[in-house]
Amino acid sequence: MHKIDLxxxxxxxxxxxxxxxxxxxxxSALGLSKSTVSRAFRDNQDINPRTKERILEKAxxxxxxxxxxxxxxRGSKSQTIAIIIPEFGNKFFSQAIKGxxxxxxxxxxxxxIYVTDHNAVKEAEIIQTLVNGRVDGVIMSGSGEGNSHxxxxxxxxxxxxxxxxxRYYEDVPTACVTGNDFDSSYEATKHLIENDxxxxxxxAVNKDVSIGRIxxxxxxxxxxxxxxxxDDRLILDTxxxxxxxxxxxxxxILNEKPDxxxxxxxxxxxxxxxxxxxxxxxxxxxxxxxxxxxxDIADMLQPALSVVKQPAYxxxxxxxxxxxxxxxxxxQGGVREIVFLDSELIFQASSTKA
Amino acid sequence: MHKIDLxxxxxxxxxxxxxxxxxxxxxSALGLSKSTVSRAFRDNQDINPRTKERILEKAxxxxxxxxxxxxxxRGSKSQTIAIIIPEFGNKFFSQAIKGxxxxxxxxxxxxxIYVTDHNAVKEAEIIQTLVNGRVDGVIMSGSGEGNSHxxxxxxxxxxxxxxxxxRYYEDVPTACVTGNDFDSSYEATKHLIENDxxxxxxxAVNKDVSIGRIxxxxxxxxxxxxxxxxDDRLILDTxxxxxxxxxxxxxxILNEKPDxxxxxxxxxxxxxxxxxxxxxxxxxxxxxxxxxxxxDIADMLQPALSVVKQPAYxxxxxxxxxxxxxxxxxxQGGVREIVFLDSELIFQASSTKA
DNA sequence: CTGAAAGCGCTAACAG
DNA sequence: CTGTTAGCGCTTTCAG
Numbered sequence: 001m002h003k004i005d006l007x008x009x010x011x012x013x014x015x016x017x018x019x020x021x022x023x024x025x026x027x028s029a030l031g032l033s034k035s036t037v038s039r040a041f042r043d044n045q046d047i048n049p050r051t052k053e054r055i056l057e058k059a060x061x062x063x064x065x066x067x068x069x070x071x072x073x074r075g076s077k078s079q080t081i082a083i084i085i086p087e088f089g090n091k092f093f094s095q096a097i098k099g100x101x102x103x104x105x106x107x108x109x110x111x112x113i114y115v116t117d118h119n120a121v122k123e124a125e126i127i128q129t130l131v132n133g134r135v136d137g138v139i140m141s142g143s144g145e146g147n148s149h150x151x152x153x154x155x156x157x158x159x160x161x162x163x164x165x166x167r168y169y170e171d172v173p174t175a176c177v178t179g180n181d182f183d184s185s186y187e188a189t190k191h192l193i194e195n196d197x198x199x200x201x202x203x204a205v206n207k208d209v210s211i212g213r214i215x216x217x218x219x220x221x222x223x224x225x226x227x228x229x230x231d232d233r234l235i236l237d238t239x240x241x242x243x244x245x246x247x248x249x250x251x252x253i254l255n256e257k258p259d260x261x262x263x264x265x266x267x268x269x270x271x272x273x274x275x276x277x278x279x280x281x282x283x284x285x286x287x288x289x290x291x292x293x294x295x296d297i298a299d300m301l302q303p304a305l306s307v308v309k310q311p312a313y314x315x316x317x318x319x320x321x322x323x324x325x326x327x328x329x330x331x332q333g334g335v336r337e338i339v340f341l342d343s344e345l346i347f348q349a350s351s352t353k354a
Numbered sequence: 355m356h357k358i359d360l361x362x363x364x365x366x367x368x369x370x371x372x373x374x375x376x377x378x379x380x381x382s383a384l385g386l387s388k389s390t391v392s393r394a395f396r397d398n399q400d401i402n403p404r405t406k407e408r409i410l411e412k413a414x415x416x417x418x419x420x421x422x423x424x425x426x427x428r429g430s431k432s433q434t435i436a437i438i439i440p441e442f443g444n445k446f447f448s449q450a451i452k453g454x455x456x457x458x459x460x461x462x463x464x465x466x467i468y469v470t471d472h473n474a475v476k477e478a479e480i481i482q483t484l485v486n487g488r489v490d491g492v493i494m495s496g497s498g499e500g501n502s503h504x505x506x507x508x509x510x511x512x513x514x515x516x517x518x519x520x521r522y523y524e525d526v527p528t529a530c531v532t533g534n535d536f537d538s539s540y541e542a543t544k545h546l547i548e549n550d551x552x553x554x555x556x557x558a559v560n561k562d563v564s565i566g567r568i569x570x571x572x573x574x575x576x577x578x579x580x581x582x583x584x585d586d587r588l589i590l591d592t593x594x595x596x597x598x599x600x601x602x603x604x605x606x607i608l609n610e611k612p613d614x615x616x617x618x619x620x621x622x623x624x625x626x627x628x629x630x631x632x633x634x635x636x637x638x639x640x641x642x643x644x645x646x647x648x649x650d651i652a653d654m655l656q657p658a659l660s661v662v663k664q665p666a667y668x669x670x671x672x673x674x675x676x677x678x679x680x681x682x683x684x685x686q687g688g689v690r691e692i693v694f695l696d697s698e699l700i701f702q703a704s705s706t707k708a
Numbered sequence: 709c710t711g712a713a714a715g716c717g718c719t720a721a722c723a724g
Numbered sequence: 725c726t727g728t729t730a731g732c733g734c735t736t737t738c739a740g
Contacts, residue, residue, distance in 0.1 A: 020512070022732095022733055022734085023733065023734060024733080024734095032710080032711090033710065033711045033712075034711090034733090034734075034735095035710070035711060035712080035713095035734095035735080035736080036709085036710055036711075038733095038734065038735060038736085039709095039710090039735090039736095041734095042735080046709065046710080047709070047710085048709060048710085051709085051710085063508075063511075065482075065485070065486045066486065066733080066734070067427070067486055067487055067732085067733050067734070068426075068486045068487050068488050069423045069424075069426040069427040069432075069487055069732085069733080069734090070423075070427050070716090070732070070733035070734040070735085071733080071734055071735075072422075072423040072716095072734095073421070073423040073424050073427050073716050073717065073718090073732090073733085073734075073735095074715090074716055074733085074734050074735045074736080078423075080466075083467075088448040088449070088451060088452045089448070093448075094442045094443070094447075094448055095442070097442060097467070098442045098469065101467065101468070101469050102469075105468075110466050110483070110488070111466060111467050111468075112434075112464050112465060112466055112467075113437075113451070113455065113465050113466075113467045114455070114459075114465075115452065115455050115456075128419075129464070131419070132419045132420070132421060132422045133421060133422050133423060134422050134464070157417075270650075270651055270654070273654055274654075297624055297655070300624070300627055300628075300655050300656060301651070301654050301655060301656065302654060302655065302656035302657075303656075376716095376717060376718085377717065377718060378717080378718095386726080386727090387726065387727045387728075388717090388718075388719095388727090389718095389719075389720080389726070389727060389728080389729095390725085390726055390727075392717095392718065392719060392720085393719090393720095393725095393726090395718095396719080396720095398720095399725095400725060400726080401725065401726080402725060402726085405725080405726085420717080420718070421716085421717050421718070423716085423717080423718090424716070424717035424718040424719085424732090425717080425718055425719075426718095426732095427716090427717085427718075427719095427732050427733065427734085428717080428718050428719045428720085428731085428732050429718085429719065429720095429732085
């Protein structure tokens, strides 16, 4: 028998009973009062260490654990946080969630997950379900829609702190962990220019909101510094829908004949590759390409894809750490404070001249 | 102003108050009793529709929503389910979670997420935190470790139904939604044979547990039917760790000189591609490759990767639908019942002879 | 250090 | 259809 199986069998053995048992039953099984038993499960020093030990042992034996809802009703906390993200589609969010889940569990917290599909109305509805005590805090990457985010005030009124990661709202004063997008966009664009690109297109899913805007600014600055014209026709504001953005990108390439593309999100780069293939354009010869992406197999693509790789996992960790700082009173909530984490620029064949 | 912003502003306007208000206060504000108010928030027909409307309106005005913990304590239901998965690494799980989240939210449920890192001990610990009423049901893809899963009895004792997807435990009697892995493995292997492969290696992360075993059986059957020998040295049981499986695969290729590889999980195929590159082996000429994967850009890899693509999203949807069938009493829990969903076989350059 | 007692906010008989 | 009432299981004063 494997060691691990032995452990698992012992594990379940300690808990073999149903836990429909309540604190009162446990108390009477020990000849104590329920208050004493209760104290054993809190960090209460008004209890004899030996009594506490005895209680915990018996609890394990009988499979007792304090009813979650009774304790929470009595005014303590939910030990739960929520993650709200716009989508599940890419490695960036998977990695970030992994980091968030890890920090949360290390702190004994549970994690609820919500997906907005980039839809601000859904986002607002989700927020609404969180303010009745369900969660102690929220980690969010904004849907990117809408200019007014007053609905986040609901959280504030209910004293539920929120920390943004990646996509934040500029009108909401709170902590935020994001990438050094301006700089990396500048560098990515500069790199394209150094590889002889003259007509560089910028693709975004929403060029007016946080990441879409900032990444565009880095792009524009690089063009400006290289004395290249900024041509609005080369700036495409398209959709998350693969079908739609494929068509938009196709139009852009056919009409504007860019010689390079800087995609602010991974999905748009993937569509670009498909469009290029369909139009018989070779990357990088006919069209250079670089994009924001956390894909770990970018080097296996044909051609190897140049990427701006954000530290997604780290971003999740830091955002959650900050949330716990606020929850534990080590730090004040509701204060605008942005932490920028450096992305890694990986230049490969897709953006490099022959 | 955008239509959506208008909506969002109206939305928050209806909820501008903090919700520290209780059912009693709302009741007295309306000159009603708290039971009547309570009824307005349940699906109770013992209430005048007009009264109900009046209550809901006032509630909205005052920003009242029923305290989660009080209702749950009273009704002992949490409106929450848990997803437990071994990892976040690939598209398969992202897609499945997306499906699960969607069904859950459509039913007004919340979703907790837990990652086991393929570790059965963590899995057991997580289960332990779920049986105090925190969740009404569990959707899980097993860690794949351990042969004894007695700890899942905890759920049974506490009447928390569980539905497996993808990776199930054969010793746990419950509903399960998985792929038709035997058949697709058979077909995938047969396809390699038809493309002149003679020494086909099989890679798994755990060949003794559900998916690892069944996929291997399909592979063996195909070899057998083609009168090819089954050589245990061509069957590799390796780790999830990229560093370790890279080394294992390298050894296998160097020592056994397979002419084709069938990888039962995506990660092992990726390592194979890297090993092949390092050893200067060309895919498919020197080594053919096919694997289980939900990668949506398999066709963009160099060479385009042949895959067995499981219906991950659909799997999430069906597993969750079944869970709700059990929760709503439309179906009995604790009964072994496996639903097999067809995978799609996509043959591309990586597995095809010149 | 331990126990008794008073609710937390809500739901569901039960009685009108 | 509406109100009264008795808890759900736990935490936390307040006395001993």
